[in-house]
Amino acid sequence: MATNAYLLIRASEAVRHNGYLKALEDLWTLPEVEYVEPVSGLYDCVARVEAPVRLIFLVHKIMAKSWVERVHVLRVDQPVQEALESEEARTARLMRQREIIKAYRAGLPRPPGPAPKLHAAPIGAEEAQTARLMRQREIIKAHYGKRRTLAKPAPVR
Numbered sequence: 001m002a003t004n005a006y007l008l009i010r011a012s013e014a015v016r017h018n019g020y021l022k023a024l025e026d027l028w029t030l031p032e033v034e035y036v037e038p039v040s041g042l043y044d045c046v047a048r049v050e051a052p053v054r055l056i057f058l059v060h061k062i063m064a065k066s067w068v069e070r071v072h073v074l075r076v077d078q079p080v081q082e083a084l085e086s087e088e089a090r091t092a093r094l095m096r097q098r099e100i101i102k103a104y105r106a107g108l109p110r111p112p113g114p115a116p117k118l119h120a121a122p123i124g125a126e127e128a129q130t131a132r133l134m135r136q137r138e139i140i141k142a143h144y145g146k147r148r149t150l151a152k153p154a155p156v157r
Contacts, residue, residue, distance in 0.1 A: 003055045004076040007062065008043040015067040016044060023067045029139050032058050034132065043072065 015023050020038075027036050027047060034048040051058045059071055099111050 003051045005049055005051070005055055006074040006076070007047045007049055007059070008072040008074065009045050009047060009062070009068060010042070010070040011044040011067050012069045019067070020044070023065075025139055026065065026067075027062070028132075029136055029143075030058075030061070031136065034129075043070075 009027070011020065011023055024036050024038065024045060027033055027045070030049075032049045032051050034050055036045055036047045038045050047062075049055075049058060055073065055075065059073060062068055063071055096113055099113075103109065103111050
């Protein structure tokens with residue numbers, strides 16, 4: 001399960017005065033970053049992230065960037081629907097898991113059960129995800145396009 005969090009990021013003084021948008025674009029290129037918003041106050045930007053493995057690895061990756069001065073993590077707890085799961089529903093879920101484990105240990109196929117519930121994403125979430133990935137793709141293409149033009153040797157005559 002992925003970990004969702006908000007990262008409050010403070011940029012270094014030099015970046016705040018020059019190159020701030022470039023730094024935000026640099027943050028956008030990370031695949032775990034869902035969105036970045038510049039803010040005013042103690043921190044310079046807020047990033048919503050979804051870390052598929054461990055959040056600490058992503059935080060270290062962001063802290064390794066030269067323009068990042070400080071990162072404060074606000075981890076999003078479990079969704080409200082899971083937190084409000086009734087005792088009967090929790091007991092039924094655990095009993096189903098025990099049946100599956102018993103069948104597995106006995107070498108039997110998985111016992112039939114109710115179809116799993118799929119969590120519906122918010123309206124427009126897929127379009128937003130696609131737009132974010134396309135934006136990251138364009139940034140990466142532009143970056144590698146610049147590197148190719150710089151790396152091309154001058155033609156020999």
